[in-house]
Amino acid sequence: xxxxxxxxxxxxxxxxxxxxxxxxxxxxxxxxxxxxxxxxxxxxxxxxxxxxxxxxxxxxxxxxxxxxxxxxxxxxxxxxxxxxxxxxxxxxxxxxxxxxxxxxxxxxxxxxxx
Amino acid sequence: xxxxxxxxxxxxxxxxxxxxxxxxxxxxxxxxxxxxxxxxxxxxxxxxxxxxxxxxxxxxxxxxxxxxxxxxxxxxxxxxxxxxxxxxxxxxxxxxxxxxxxxxxxxxxxxxxx
Numbered sequence: 001x002x003x004x005x006x007x008x009x010x011x012x013x014x015x016x017x018x019x020x021x022x023x024x025x026x027x028x029x030x031x032x033x034x035x036x037x038x039x040x041x042x043x044x045x046x047x048x049x050x051x052x053x054x055x056x057x058x059x060x061x062x063x064x065x066x067x068x069x070x071x072x073x074x075x076x077x078x079x080x081x082x083x084x085x086x087x088x089x090x091x092x093x094x095x096x097x098x099x100x101x102x103x104x105x106x107x108x109x110x111x112x113x114x
Numbered sequence: 115x116x117x118x119x120x121x122x123x124x125x126x127x128x129x130x131x132x133x134x135x136x137x138x139x140x141x142x143x144x145x146x147x148x149x150x151x152x153x154x155x156x157x158x159x160x161x162x163x164x165x166x167x168x169x170x171x172x173x174x175x176x177x178x179x180x181x182x183x184x185x186x187x188x189x190x191x192x193x194x195x196x197x198x199x200x201x202x203x204x205x206x207x208x209x210x211x212x213x214x215x216x217x218x219x220x221x222x223x224x225x226x227x228x
Contacts (some may be wrong), residue, residue: 033216041155042205042219088124088157093170100145100209102217104157 002027002093004105012111019079021108023072024091030092032065032072033102036080043104046074079112086110116140120206124197126138126226130195135223137189143207146189147217148181150174150202155204163189196227 003026013019023032031050031097035043045055049065049072056063063073089105119138127133148160161171161181164215168181180192189208193200203224207217 035217037157042221043217044219045216047217090157093159100147100162100164101159101172102147103159104149106156 001051004089004091004103005088006089006105006108009106010109010110010111012113013079015045015081015112016078019064019076019083019110021087021089021110022076023058024107025070025091027028028069030069032069033073033090034074035088035104036085037088037107041085043088064092076110079110081112081114084112116218118206118218119209120220120223122223123196123221124224124226126228127196128197129227131226133193133196133225135204135206135225137191138187139206139208139218140210140218141187142211143208143218145169145215146183147207148191149205149207149219151222152202156200160191160204170224181219193225196225198227201225201227216217 006023029089031048033048034046036046048064052069053067054065060077064073074087076083086107086109088107090102093101093103121136124132146163149157150160151157159172161175162169163181178194182190203222205222206220209215209217
């Protein structure tokens, strides 16, 4: 079945350092979404990318969708303690069809030391 | 801001007992989901519900599980004859008119099976 993998599984950074998580799908995706889950919390939507090669920015966060629409990345510049949490990518199962099943990646847990 | 609400926040049950987890999705949303997350692991799709019927379900969602939207506002997940491995956080989510659009998650119901 379709798999969505993320690396690294865990990253510990000093506050102010940059952070990147990479997401790879076993199949082509019609779009990719990113969610953040704070410790003990629930997933919260960050962004959706649709176009091949698309790059979107939200303040210190930069999201990229690969040209082949099978991979994506999230880069955080100058991390802050508020960035702590697990970052999940997620993509719809299947491509082009009317599926509403979202497959989540394995997640990357970010720890930020003040 | 509209939100998805879930009850109970935590339920402890004996193995073999039935549990019902309740969710009130955002009122104008059309797609409803249940996901589960075993501690420290990824968010796993269980089932999606649209137009008063199941639209997709995962291999996890076997005869032990059922969903209902009894009154047009509540969305319930019933687990019959719970097993130890059913212990997890169960998240309800809803989405608006776009298929495969942004998911809004509730805060989750933690199920502990003893």
